[in-house]
Amino acid sequence: MWTRNTNNSKQQGSGDSTQQKTTNSLSVPTALNWHCEAVCNYDCTFCYAPFEDQRKRSRLTSEEGCNVIENLGRAGIEKINFVGGEPMLHPHIQDWIRHSKKVGMTTSIVSNGTRMNGQFLSDMVGHLDWLGLSIDASxxxxxxxMGRGLKGEIRQGYSDHLNRTKSIVQKARQLGFGIKLNTVVTSVNVDDDMSDLVRWINPNRWKIFQVLPIEGENDHMPREFLIDSSQFSEYVERHKMALSDVPEVEVVGENNDQMLGTYAMMDAQTLVYTNMNGHYEYSTQPVLDIGFSKAWEQVNHGFSNSQFQQRGGQWDWNRKTPISLPMVQGGDE
Known part of the structure; x- marks a missing residue:
């Protein structure tokens, strides 16, 4: 099994002002979002990653995923972020998190909290660096x-999402994970005050996204869900001011312009893609067949490293692996 020499990796990167790795004369990003699972059990109205066609295809085996992860590491990927769909629905997600850590990557997941119980979190200590939870409202x-809830809940007109995720935050903090909070701002929640909730969660990093229309992916989203850049900026600045006395929480806002062309992504079939022009552009062959470097070469014109840097894409994600602490007994509130 290939493993990264982290010391050499840092030395090679220190002289690269673009913060990209160079493999066989091709610059590749240091961070990758792997949409490893196409299926989702939530019904978010604004979702930009429904992947309806991919849901009909077979999932990768554990071994195939591990081979892809090793290839990503050789290509220069330093941080892998497991996303979806809902990544916790994939049967091999734990194998892949463990393997990513083995090859020397910083590991992260963004989830709605499905199946993220105490056993999963305990099993992931030392393997998962960053736990990201999607919470959009107080x-x-x-x-x-907004549809942020289990499909059965939304059909009945309610959501229990916040109660579930608050329980997860409590357990994750006790186990020492880095916590990320992701919030999508739409017309529904643009006037919401999240400051008390964010104080309670106390994440290391709070990412706030302006709801993003992606051609061919969330065309079903009602146009009235959209907000303009000034509304979004007001939301971000209002919360930065409210949380100014909590410096350990890094608040990062990303408007639509900052999100386009600044993410390197890979789908559940390991096709690499970008979104520079407001729609997804995919490699013609998967990483599983041709490797990341060749697949990235087909789409890298849709990625701007300078804009990636400007939006804060390169942050201090290197952290010591979590230290296991005794579980504290108590309620989920």
Whole structure:
């Protein structure tokens, strides 16, 4: 099994002002979002990653995924972020998190909290560096209006998302994971005050996204869900001011312009893609067949490293692996 020499990796990167790795004369990003699972059990109205066609295809085996991960490491990927769909629905997600850590990557997941119980979190100590949770509002009434809840819940007009995720935060903190919070701002929650909830969660990093329309992916989203850049900026600045006395929480806002062309992504079939022009552009062959470097060469014109840097894409994600602490007994509130 290939493993990264982290000391050499840092030395090679220190002289590269673009913060990209160079493999066989091709610059590749240091961070990758792997949409490893196409299926999702939530019903978010604004979702930009429904992957309906991919849901009909067979999932990768554990071995195939591990081979891809090793290839990503050889290509220069330093941080892998497991996303979806809902990544926790994939049967091999734990294998892949462990293997990514083995080859020397910083590991991260962004989830709605499905199956993220105490056993999973305990098993991931020392393997998963960053646990990201998607929470869009300070109340589940707003979550229900946005579709942020289990499909059965949303059909019945309610959501219990906030209660579930608050329980996960408590357990994750006890185990020492780095915590990320992701929030999508739409017209439904643009006037919401998240400051008390964010104080309670106390994430290391709070990513706030302006709801993003992607051609061919979330065309079903009602146009009235959209907000303009000034509304988004007001939301971000209002919360930065409210949380100014909590410096350990890094608040990062990303408007639509900052999100386009600044993410390197790979789908569940290991096709690499970007979104520079407001729609997804995919490699013609998967990483599983041709390797990341060749697949990236087909789409890298849709990625701007300078804009990746400007939006704060390169942050201090290197952290010591979590230290296992005794579980504290108590309620989920």
């Amino acid at each position: 109340s589940d009434e707003l979550h229900a209006m």
